[in-house]
Amino acid sequence: MPETAAAPASKKFSLQQYKTEVHVDWCPGCGDFGILSSIQQALFQLQLPPYKVAMISGIGCSGKTPHYIDTYGLHTLHGRALPVATGAKLANNQLTVVAVGGDGDGYGIGAGYFLNSGRRNIDMTYIVFNNGVYGLTKGQASPTLAKGLKTKSMPDPSIQEGINPIAVALGAGYTWIGRGYALDVKSLVSLIVQAINHKGTSFLDVFQTCPVYNDLRTKEWYAGEDIGRTRIRRLDADPTWNPVVADASSIEEIVEKKTRALHASYESGDNLAVGVFYSIDLPTYDDQLATKVPALKEHPLVDLPLYQRDVQPLFDELA
Ligand code: SF4
Numbered sequence: 001m002p003e004t005a006a007a008p009a010s011k012k013f014s015l016q017q018y019k020t021e022v023h024v025d026w027c028p029g030c031g032d033f034g035i036l037s038s039i040q041q042a043l044f045q046l047q048l049p050p051y052k053v054a055m056i057s058g059i060g061c062s063g064k065t066p067h068y069i070d071t072y073g074l075h076t077l078h079g080r081a082l083p084v085a086t087g088a089k090l091a092n093n094q095l096t097v098v099a100v101g102g103d104g105d106g107y108g109i110g111a112g113y114f115l116n117s118g119r120r121n122i123d124m125t126y127i128v129f130n131n132g133v134y135g136l137t138k139g140q141a142s143p144t145l146a147k148g149l150k151t152k153s154m155p156d157p158s159i160q161e162g163i164n165p166i167a168v169a170l171g172a173g174y175t176w177i178g179r180g181y182a183l184d185v186k187s188l189v190s191l192i193v194q195a196i197n198h199k200g201t202s203f204l205d206v207f208q209t210c211p212v213y214n215d216l217r218t219k220e221w222y223a224g225e226d227i228g229r230t231r232i233r234r235l236d237a238d239p240t241w242n243p244v245v246a247d248a249s250s251i252e253e254i255v256e257k258k259t260r261a262l263h264a265s266y267e268s269g270d271n272l273a274v275g276v277f278y279s280i281d282l283p284t285y286d287d288q289l290a291t292k293v294p295a296l297k298e299h300p301l302v303d304l305p306l307y308q309r310d311v312q313p314l315f316d317e318l319a
Contacts, residue, residue, distance in 0.1 A: 015044040020070045031182035031208035031219075032061060035129055036068055038185050039098070042192035043071070048096050056085040058101035058110060060136045061210075062129035065100045079110025082117045082126060089124050092300040093286050096196060097124035103205075104134040104142040107163055111143075118172025121200045122285045127192070128165065128203075129182070131210040132217055139213025146268070152215045165205045166265035166277055170258050176202035177261065177278040181232050182209060183219055187274070194276065200284050207232075207272065227270055235264060235275030245280040254280065 007014035018040040026032045043053060053071035057063040059078035066073025072095070076084045085099035106114050106128045117126065132145040139153030143163045150157040169177045176198035180188040188206065195202035209219050224231045235241045245257050261277040290296040295304055 011044070011047060013044065013047055013050065015040060017050055018043045018070055020068055022067045024068055025064070026061060027212045029209070029211040029219075030061070031131065031206075031210065032065075032129060034182035034185050034188065035062075035127070035206055035208060036065060038180075038182075038188040038192055039065070039100075039127070040069060041185070041189045042196065043069070045189065045193055046196060048196075052094065053096045053098065054085070054088050054092075056081050056088060056097065056099045058105035060102035060105045060129075060134065062100055062102045062208075063105070063136075079105050079108070079113065081105065082110060082113040085124055085126070086117065086120070086122055089122050089286065090289070091302045093123075093290075093296060094300050098196065099124065099126045101128060102135070102142070103128055103130040103132065103144045103165070104140075107143040107165055107168075114168070115172045117201055118169055118174040118203070120285045121173070121175055121282055123199055123201070123287075125192075125195045125198075125202045125204065127195070128205050129208045130165065130205050131208040131214055132162075133210055133213045135210045135213050139210075149216055151213055153213050164265055165203075167262055169203045169205075170261055170265070170278060174203040174278075175200035175280050175282050176276070177204075178202070178276045179205045179207070179265075179274045181207045181222065181272075181274055183222065184232065184274075187234070191276070198279065200280075200282060207274070222272075224270070231270050231272050233267065233271045233273050235273050235277070241275070243276045243278050245278075248280050248282055 050071045055066040055069050055071055055073040057066050057075050058081040063075055066075055074084055081099040081101045085097050089097045130144055133139045133142050133151055139151055141154060141158045145158050146162040147160060148157050166177060176195060178191045178195060180191045191204055195204045222231055245253055247253050257278055264273040267273050
């Protein structure tokens with residue numbers, strides 16, 4: 001990929017180099033635009049070489065994201081962004097891997113992968129475009145739509161509870177957990193930068209507006225036009241908020257930080273908390289693997305010739 005002269009003097013890569021020429025065909029006003037722009041700006045801020053980034057998506061409107069970001073990318077199967085991202089990172093631990101998908105894709109179809117990616121702690125990032133509906137298939141209720149809500153494409157209000165993704169992520173063991181809002185791009189860029197910088201699996205749920213099918217969670221609703229104040233509550237506006245576990249060996253501190261994050265995640269209705277909920281430094285899966293296969297510290301798996309591994313015992317076992 002050329003390193004063009006368009007980049008600012010202090011930067012090697014320009015913002016434009018993270019964009020493709022593919023026509024973005026999301027509906028006008030879709031919150032996906034804010035998330036796409038935020039990811040591109042975050043990659044630009046971090047100055048990650050585009051050829052060292054892999055964007056992996058599942059199926060849904062948000063599944064098109066890798067088409068619009070000029071890095072490596074794969075548009076995979078429904079709910080399968082995380083296992084493919086896991087494989088990409090294990091094959092090449094020098095890549096920055098970002099998985100993206102919708103709430104139906106990640107919390108419904110791919111729910112098993114969502115849980116198990118949390119406990120594995122591979123060094124990668126997962127961003128979920130959470131709009132409460134399956135937009136690509138005409139707006140059926142997704143796992144995050146709260147009980148009693150009825151969007152315009154539903155015949156009746158939902159009779160199931162919605163899941164709380166932050167609470168699930170806390171239980172699953174994600175080592176960095178955040179939530180953003182698609183239309184607050186400045187804050188979202190900062191959250192994505194922090195998520196990518198985190199060593200371990202970072203999970204970022206993003207409130208996203210779907211103006212076509214979700215006529216309840218509109219930008220006017222988030223802005224709180226009916227109640228005279230925004231419904232978005234920034235966690236970092238609270239001077240006592242500190243989501244970072246200082247002593248990862250302290251069960252007491254972990255429980256205290258998780259409990260506080262859990263309380264914040266259950267704020268609902270007119271107070272929707274956004275920001276960093278939880279962060280802890282724990283050994284990553286990649287690093288633990290490299291202690292078993294020291295060559296991985298120097299070279300990614302994809303560059304290791306097979307002869308460096310003694311595979312004969314495996315063949316013997318299978319004979
Ligand atoms: Fe966006 Fe909704 Fe249109 Fe999908 S259906 S592109 S989520 S506005």
